[in-house]
Amino acid sequence: MKPxxxxxxxEMARHAKVAMGDATNTVKNMKRYGALCKVRERRVPYRNRPVFEYAPADMVDQSAGFVDLAQVFNVWAN
Known part of the structure; x- marks a missing residue:
């Protein structure tokens, strides 16, 4: 992963060592309750369509679309 x-x-499923279906359901629930939000799309080799990147909602400046990714990685790594 890049900074x-x-x-x-x-990527979250692999990091958490959970099944893709479980990760998908968790992300959907977290989005619904406002804990997680989509920040951008990215092309990946394993899909024809772009996939979304996610970040904790409290780390995203909604007005500017800015994400402090260093903070996301620090939280995610712990």
Whole structure:
């Protein structure tokens, strides 16, 4: 992963060592309750369509679309 990218669902599933379906359901629930938000799209080799990158909602400046990815990685790594 690069410092200018937020994680995708597949990357979060691999990191958490959970099944893709479980990660997908968790991300959907977290989005619904406002804990997680989409920050951008990215092309990946394993899909024809772009996938979304996600970040914790409280780390995203909604007015500017800015994400402090360093902070996201610090939280995610712990």
């Amino acid at each position: 200018d990218q937020a994680p995708t669902v597949a």
